Amino acid sequence: MANDSYDLVIIGAGPAGYVAAIRAAQLGLKVAVVEKNPTLGGTCLNVGCIPSKALLQSSHLFEETGHDLAAHGIVVGAPTLDFTQMMKRKSEVVGATTKGIEFLFKKNKIAWLQGAGRIEAAGKVSVLGPDGAVKDTVAAKNILIAAGSEVTPLPGVVIDEKKIVSSTGALEFGEVPRRLVVIGAGIIGLELGSVWRRLGSDVTVVEFLDRICPSIDDEIAKFFQRSLAKQGLKFKLGSKVTKADASGAGVVLTVEPAKGGAAETLEADRVLVAIGRRPHVAGLGLDKAGIKLTEHGRIAVDAHFQTSVPGIYAIGDVIDGPMLAHKASEDGIACVETIAGQKGHVNWDLVPSVVYTQPEVAWVGKTEEQLKAAGVAYKIGKYPFTADPRSRANAATEGFVKVLADKATDRVLGVHILGAEAGTLIGEAALAMEFAASAEDIGRICHAHPTVNEALKEAALAAWEKPIHL
Ligand code: FAD
Ligand code: NAI
Numbered sequence: 001m002a003n004d005s006y007d008l009v010i011i012g013a014g015p016a017g018y019v020a021a022i023r024a025a026q027l028g029l030k031v032a033v034v035e036k037n038p039t040l041g042g043t044c045l046n047v048g049c050i051p052s053k054a055l056l057q058s059s060h061l062f063e064e065t066g067h068d069l070a071a072h073g074i075v076v077g078a079p080t081l082d083f084t085q086m087m088k089r090k091s092e093v094v095g096a097t098t099k100g101i102e103f104l105f106k107k108n109k110i111a112w113l114q115g116a117g118r119i120e121a122a123g124k125v126s127v128l129g130p131d132g133a134v135k136d137t138v139a140a141k142n143i144l145i146a147a148g149s150e151v152t153p154l155p156g157v158v159i160d161e162k163k164i165v166s167s168t169g170a171l172e173f174g175e176v177p178r179r180l181v182v183i184g185a186g187i188i189g190l191e192l193g194s195v196w197r198r199l200g201s202d203v204t205v206v207e208f209l210d211r212i213c214p215s216i217d218d219e220i221a222k223f224f225q226r227s228l229a230k231q232g233l234k235f236k237l238g239s240k241v242t243k244a245d246a247s248g249a250g251v252v253l254t255v256e257p258a259k260g261g262a263a264e265t266l267e268a269d270r271v272l273v274a275i276g277r278r279p280h281v282a283g284l285g286l287d288k289a290g291i292k293l294t295e296h297g298r299i300a301v302d303a304h305f306q307t308s309v310p311g312i313y314a315i316g317d318v319i320d321g322p323m324l325a326h327k328a329s330e331d332g333i334a335c336v337e338t339i340a341g342q343k344g345h346v347n348w349d350l351v352p353s354v355v356y357t358q359p360e361v362a363w364v365g366k367t368e369e370q371l372k373a374a375g376v377a378y379k380i381g382k383y384p385f386t387a388d389p390r391s392r393a394n395a396a397t398e399g400f401v402k403v404l405a406d407k408a409t410d411r412v413l414g415v416h417i418l419g420a421e422a423g424t425l426i427g428e429a430a431l432a433m434e435f436a437a438s439a440e441d442i443g444r445i446c447h448a449h450p451t452v453n454e455a456l457k458e459a460a461l462a463a464w465e466k467p468i469h470l
Contacts, residue, residue, distance in 0.1 A: 003393035008031045009033075009144070010146055013101070013112070015040075015325040017332065018105075018331065019329040021033045024336040028340070032111040033113065034115060034116070045097050045098050052091060052167070053091070056356050062081060062086075087352065118285040119138070123141065126396075145299060145307070146332065148271065149317035151278075152278045153274055154273050156242050157183065157244040163246045165234075165272055180271070190357055197233055204236060212235065213355065213361075227359060227399075228450055236266075239258060240255070281297065291308055305334070322348070322351050360417075360421055362423045365429075365433055367404075371414070378406060381402070381405070383456075386417070389457040398419065402417070403439055404463070405439040421452050425456055437462035442457060
């Protein structure tokens, strides 16, 4: 609606923008969200967290049914894959989730301005149609940029979303590829590599570094790689892809050692490029408005998420910090609470991370390598799931919990978990660490028996003094 005016106009309806909009509306602000996609929810709900977790769950069930039920005395024939149904279910999960956000917008009286948002100046946002023409201009007391991120391209490897795909294409394959090469052993590469390996692909992961998932604690990453290799994922570490030739039926990749040396070729039917994501800043009118970027190309903000221009804020993947949905949402809540006169804050040091493979990997706080680099004296408590009775009952004993605590004060500095339910367990660790718990604190909390959480208690006891059951 031309010339409408709002207390807050948000550009982007991902987990950063849509959550900020709901919280701002709850606080009494008149809110509009400009979103160019035909559905709300951003990367996470449409082509990220939600569809990938739907396929991870379906492919896990397929794998479990085929391999893991016999140990329980359940005998079934080899399962067959109804691929169309699996992909249909994934789309239905996404549809229900994005529709849910539309419902929440209506409930909270948030206006959805459909189109691409461009900042004309502080206090003024234009909405552009698909042809690039301005179809609306609105006044905004405050502007919040929540434009998210996009795939980092790899020179020499052109993504066509058919044979050479980003994560978006890898969630939409029309059939199970026979040979899939994944470039990048990060979170996307390992999650989606696992999905397609479980469904029958021969998966090779090419990684530049000599280790997988650089953000994971080194010891955990080594166990994790061994576990994935046992499942059938192949790794080519310390290697870089320099060229992709997709002119034939498949793709021929040229791969070189990262440190230099003789090139070799690798053939694939599909290639997934997953070497990271970069902030989405194009087309937002940042230059014109005078909004500054960091040296890494993200939008620079102060402690209250305000950009270099007063009245214009930014949150989520487009600013610093981990590119995670829950971090983006917390940014949004803290930012609009500050705009509404309250005091919002997010502790980026305690944002939990989870890799939803099987086993899962989850962590919060510092890794051993980070503590060493910072010169912090620490102690370690570890507890294997083989020693945990519930994990034995569940036939899920792979992995361990590792608690890092300050040597002098016993304060927990990092928790790292490899295990079937790591993603659920890490919530308890994050909660404890937000309240500055010591290892002894966690170890003395009465945990229900038998629950997998007892492994966290025991690892905390191991960091403090001694575990009971080891
Ligand atoms: P986005 O979700 O990217 O949303 C930005 C929105 O802004 C988009 O809808 C875009 O269309 C819109 N937009 C951009 N520019 C404009 C404009 N000019 N005008 C109007 N609209 C605009 N994170 C997790 O925490 N857990 C996971 O399990 C997880 N899985 C993932 C799996 C995959 C395959 C991928 C790719 C990502 C995953 N992530 C996960 C990361 C997560 O999706 C992002 O961290 C999160 O979506 C960031 O939220 P955001 O709101 O900042 O940005
Ligand atoms: P990533 O940063 O997790 O991993 C990228 C990997 O690619 C790294 O290991 C890096 O060393 C490697 N790499 C970089 N350049 C390379 C090259 N030229 N050749 C070979 N390897 C190269 O990035 P990814 O997996 O693309 O994911 C992007 C982000 O999306 C994640 O960092 C995370 O923030 C988010 N995400 C989160 C998920 C979750 O929370 N479960 C799931 C999926 C994505």
